[in-house]
Amino acid sequence: MRNRSRQWGLQRLSPLRRGFNVAVLIGLVSTLAVASRAPTELERIKADGVLHIVSRNGPTTYYEGTDGLAGFEYTLAKAFADELNVSLAIRDEEHLGRLIDAVDDPQINLGASGLTITPSRSEQVVFGPAYLAITQQLLYRAGEKRPRSFEDVVAADKDLLVIADSAHAERLRQLQQQHPTLRWREQSELEMLDLVEMVHSGEIDYAIVDSNAYSINRSLYPRARIAFDLEEEQQLAWAFSRQRDSSLYDAAQTFFERIKSDGTLDDIRERYYGHVDEINNGGALLFAKRIKSRLPKWKKDMQEAAEIFDLDWQLLAAISYQESHWNARAKSPTGVRGLMMLTRPTAREMGVSNRMDPTQSVHGGAKYFRKIYDRIPADIQGSDRLWLSLAAYNVGFGHLEDARVLTERFGGNPDKWVDVREHLPKLAKRKYYRTTKHGYARGWEPVTYVQHIRQFYNILAWNEHLEQRRIAALEAADEPEGEFRKVNLPYTLNMSMSLL
Structure with missing residues (x-):
């Protein structure tokens, strides 16, 4: 009887014990699952304390300024790294094609190099939120006949040069379907600044560049002029690997939503693409x-x-x-x-x-x-x-x-x-x-x-000269009649200050 009671008692308690054991087992499994789960891309970055990007050193991306690194892409990426509370490391890649490939490198987290969103690139990488609109522009040299369409470019049969593996080259391949006789050259070791200068100097007849690159160089190479825009605006964005989870991409989405809403992105645009007007x-x-x-x-x-x-x-x-x-x-x-x-x-x-x-x-x-x-x-x-x-x-x-x-x-x-x-x-x-x-x-x-x-100085000096003449004339007018007073008027307009 005692044995049966003991057995009955055990049977009566066993459902509670079974429930407890199941809960413990679930907890252990969950803990083990979390412990064994591979960290996300974002977790790895925060654990390492570094955001690694690939970019292309240049005027629209990143460069050494008077107070350290600067540039549109650098400033954006640095702000993102600061938001993640990590430092920023940049790998420089000269060739655009290799830069896109580098996005899949395990040592790289994203590509930030003024990359235009294009169909072919979108097959290789995932683009984040767009942050700058640009237009592809065909340049010609002032004094030459201005082409107004690709029909004119084809008819002229002149030298058209673009950067290899660029969005411009991709667009030309699309246009070639409409204009089978369209011809151009591609060169990898060039920047858009080079193309603007080459058109200006007459070394080449035509080139295609982005509107933001042209805007910061046009005053330096005034003979390079816009013939026409190739198409509607295109968007620039960061590139993320398709082979990884979306945690970093999601963080970038949140980051861009914030800087767009609080005006930070507008401030950065103004910093690098705003300009002081020429003195007209x-x-x-x-x-x-x-x-x-x-x-x-x-x-x-x-x-x-x-x-x-x-x-x-x-x-x-x-x-x-x-x-x-x-x-x-x-x-x-x-x-x-x-x-x-x-x-x-x-x-x-x-x-x-x-x-x-x-x-x-x-x-x-x-x-x-x-x-x-x-x-x-x-x-x-x-x-x-x-x-x-x-x-x-x-x-x-x-x-x-x-x-x-x-x-x-x-x-x-x-x-x-x-x-x-x-x-x-x-x-x-x-x-x-x-x-x-x-x-x-x-x-x-x-x-x-x-x-x-130099121009401002000349105007100031001339203004000061006129003011001295005015004062001297007033002082001379106060002299007693019949008395001659020599007035020394230093010519303060230093002609060596005029533009060479």
Whole structure:
């Protein structure tokens, strides 16, 4: 009886025990499943602490700026890495075809290189959210007959060059179905900047480039003109491997949704594709107007800073106008601030605690310019020293030295601005900057920067000259009748400042 009761008791408890055992078993299985599950792409990145991207060094992607790496793609990728709380590592790939292939490399997480979404590429990779619209444009040389369609291009039977494995080459293959006699050449070791220059110089007749690449180079190569747009807008996006899970892709989706909604993406676009208009008649008139409306508020600060650092106050005024249009509250998406638009590192180096303080900004900018001016080799004097200093102020001293090395290499005089300015744009071309110490730079920008400041300086100097004449005339009118007073009028318009 006792045995039966014990047996009955065990039988009565066994369902509870069975339930407990099942729960424990499920928990163990779940734990083991989680422990044995391979980490997602995003989990691996966070565990490693690094986001690895493949890109192509250049003006629309990434390059070495005056304060470290910069570029549209770099800034986007760095912001994404920051959001993931990891660092960013970039592998450079020169060839577009190999760049797309590299997206499947286990050591690469994504491709970020201004990649156009195309049908053939979409078969190989998964594209993330589009972040920039561009148009493919056919370029021709000003002075030649402008083609207005591919019928004209075919009829002209001229030299058309595109980058190998590019979206442009893919589009031409599609167009060849409509125009069987359409012919073109493809070359891999080229950038769009090269194509713009080659059209400008007449080395080739036609080229196809993206609208964003043309817009940042057109002022440097004005003979390269747009003949027509190939089609409607296309979209640029990051490329992700089809062989992996979607965790990183999903994180990128969330990232782009945020930066589109909070204005960050617009700020980055403005930083790299916004531009200062060329000084035309309207710009000169606006400048003259602001000489009267804005300059008087800051003139004393500029004169004091010029006195301290042995500079021309009108030069400081011209630099300040180029930087901020004499707006003491000026801010830029790049992080520069104030009248002289100082970066945070430069302000710290120059002892500026508040970049928005006009006096501190002007004195900090003057001190920084003087420092650069004093670094120029002592045997370079006169206007050459000044223009080279301005170029270094804009692009960085290291990049200026690279340009001087290139100038000498090509038989020019590295101490002459007229020679150096011809070679500064080479810093944006791979075949040249890969041989330099500091690498890629937006070499056309210091050329334009110096041109603008020289023009602003001339207007300021002429305005000052007229003002001195007016004051002298008033003083002469106050002299007693019959008394002759000699009036010395220094001609402050320094003609050496005019454009070469």
